[in-house]
Amino acid sequence: MSLFYRAGMKFARSLPAERAHKLGIAAAARGLGPKHDAAKHDILKTKLCGLDLPNPVGLAAGFDKDAQAPDAMLRAGFGFVECGTVTPRPQEGNPKPRLFRLPEDRAVINRMGFNNGGLEAFADRFTARRGKGGIVGANLGANKDSVDRAQDYIDGLTRLWGLADYFTINISSPNTPGLRDLQGETAMEDLLGRFQEARQSLAGDQKSAPVFLKVSPDLDPTAADRIVAQARMYGISAIIISNTTISRPDSLKSLLRDEPGGLSGAPLKDRADFMLKEFAAASAGRIPLIGVGGISNGADAYAKIRAGASAVQLYSALVFEGPGLAAQINDDLAARLKADGFKSVAEAVGAV
Numbered sequence: 509m510s511l512f513y514r515a516g517m518k519f520a521r522s523l524p525a526e527r528a529h530k531l532g533i534a535a536a537a538r539g540l541g542p543k544h545d546a547a548k549h550d551i552l553k554t555k556l557c558g559l560d561l562p563n564p565v566g567l568a569a570g571f572d573k574d575a576q577a578p579d580a581m582l583r584a585g586f587g588f589v590e591c592g593t594v595t596p597r598p599q600e601g602n603p604k605p606r607l608f609r610l611p612e613d614r615a616v617i618n619r620m621g622f623n624n625g626g627l628e629a630f631a632d633r634f635t636a637r638r639g640k641g642g643i644v645g646a647n648l649g650a651n652k653d654s655v656d657r658a659q660d661y662i663d664g665l666t667r668l669w670g671l672a673d674y675f676t677i678n679i680s681s682p683n684t685p686g687l688r689d690l691q692g693e694t695a696m697e698d699l700l701g702r703f704q705e706a707r708q709s710l711a712g713d714q715k716s717a718p719v720f721l722k723v724s725p726d727l728d729p730t731a732a733d734r735i736v737a738q739a740r741m742y743g744i745s746a747i748i749i750s751n752t753t754i755s756r757p758d759s760l761k762s763l764l765r766d767e768p769g770g771l772s773g774a775p776l777k778d779r780a781d782f783m784l785k786e787f788a789a790a791s792a793g794r795i796p797l798i799g800v801g802g803i804s805n806g807a808d809a810y811a812k813i814r815a816g817a818s819a820v821q822l823y824s825a826l827v828f829e830g831p832g833l834a835a836q837i838n839d840d841l842a843a844r845l846k847a848d849g850f851k852s853v854a855e856a857v858g859a860v
Contacts, residue, residue, distance in 0.1 A: 525616075541831050542584050546586060548839075554818070557746050559673060563838050565586060565819075568800055568823040571823045573591070573592060576633065582644070585835035588642075590645045591647065592649065596651060596654075596663045597627070601621035609764075612762045616772050617767045622681065627667050644673055645720075648661050673717060700738060718746065719745050721746075723750055725750035726755060739795060749787050749797060749798070774802050776824075780802055803821075805837060807840070816858045
């Protein structure tokens with residue numbers, strides 16, 4: 509890590525969390541971030557729902573809400589990048605301050621509330637990057653004051669059709685009141701049914717882009733069987749496990765631990781890993797899983813893969829480790845696969 513890079517990280521940490529984040533996005537968009545070959549290790553090349561990934565380490569939604577720097581993050585070594593969450597209409601999100609670092613716990617609490625510039629500006633940026641290559645997905649959400657939230661997801665799908673490499677239905681953020689209710693059986697039936705109809709209409713005789721479903725770590729574990737069944741019934745390509753948690757582990761040390769919002773980072777790892785294993789048991793390999801929550805090194809990523817994840821995503825660890833983390837994880841992950849005799853990521857999936 510260069511002295512310039514170290515100095516930049518130190519300066520960013522001295523700023524309020526949200527301001528530092530905006531500065532980081534602006535710097536990345538201007539080409540000031542690290543550059544690493546995402547395809548450096550042949551053993552990490554993998555296929556996810558028809559998408560050819562140079563490695564299985566993705567950038568989770570929330571980092572680049574408005575699709576301002578996806579190509580910069582691909583150049584930093586990520587195998588795929590998920591932008592958003594985007595809502596049909598622009599919205600300010602929740603009152604500030606709403607983003608908090610918990611350095612003692614290597615954690616973050618946010619209650620952002622889907623702040624974003626709206627679907628049109630988001631779509632324009634996807635249009636502008638056509639032909640650049642790399643897998644970039646769109647995480648779809650609903651406006652806080654929407655009277656028909658299912659339609660908001662359909663509007664996002666329709667506007668971004670042919671632009672995004674995949675779509676994620678985000679119904680698991682704890683920061684939009686009532687959003688998690690869409691994870692209930694009846695509400696999910698309505699949402700996924702209507703979404704599938706719209707997707708089939710848009711695709712016609714052509715192959716559809718993959719659609720992922722992102723769920724909460726705070727679900728009752730018994731919901732895994734039902735959600736897997738509904739996801740398969742309505743053509744969901746993969747399930748992302750998981751979003752942030754509203755729980756607060758007793759181990760938290762920070763004075764900010766009781767701030768409302770979703771907790772992410774290292775303290776989420778145990779809960780996210782537990783839910784991943786529940787969904788792996790429920791799916792029995794019938795639908796791919798993407799593991800998220802508490803990943804800060806290659807060992808964490810490898811553990812999720814061996815627990816059943818075909819790919820992983822991270823975000824919060826970048827707050828403490830910087831954008832060069834993806835390359836570090838790839839190097840470590842490749843070494844671990846080789847040391848255990850695996851010839852590919854796919855061979856290690858579920859090999860507990």
